[in-house]
Amino acid sequence: MTEQPAAAEQPPAAPGTLACDEDRERAVERVRAAVAVGRLSLAELDDRLGRVYSARTLGELAVVVRGLPGPGPRGALVVDRVPDSRFALGVFGGFAREGRWVVPQRFTSWSMWGGGRLDLCEARSASRETEIRAVALWGGTEIVVPDDVDVEVRGLGLFGVFGRRGAGGARRPGAPRVVIRGVALFGAVVTKPKAVGKSLR
Structure with a gap:
């Protein structure tokens, strides 16, 4: 370095x-x-x-940018930046958060008669622990996480599915933690891993 x-x-x-x-x-x-x-x-x-x-x-x-601190080290797990958004809503439609974006400490999504996708694989985190509250009512939300991030899914499926697909891989020291909570009513909230190499940074 x-x-x-x-x-x-x-x-x-x-x-x-x-x-x-x-x-x-x-x-x-x-x-x-x-x-x-x-x-x-x-x-x-x-x-x-x-x-x-x-x-x-x-x-x-x-x-x-005169007078402002220079950029921090590239690839930091947690960045000191303003989150891009804190809420996503899909009603009779869909939403997507993917690519390079800053995930806030708490993010809420609603899918009602629609669908949504949250991809954290190229995202950066504003906090070491991120909580995603996902609600799906007659709709669905797919959450894609890096395989080497600590993920905990705590949700309730009522005539629906709220769970995780696939197993996580080896955790990196200091890797961010993602806790996914919420409810799926006649819908689905599914969390799945993505291959290591595109990681939440």
């Missing part, structure tokens, strides 16, 4: 270099992290995010 900063020895890009989507995403992460620890207010969050997305050059992005 001591050799990792070697990449930073490369000459920095000129301020006039056009910014790409990845540059903007890094700036957004720094702004959100600053809000999470109280360095910025919600009003400042809106202002800075607007400036990030309107920035055309690296120099303009540098002005937006």
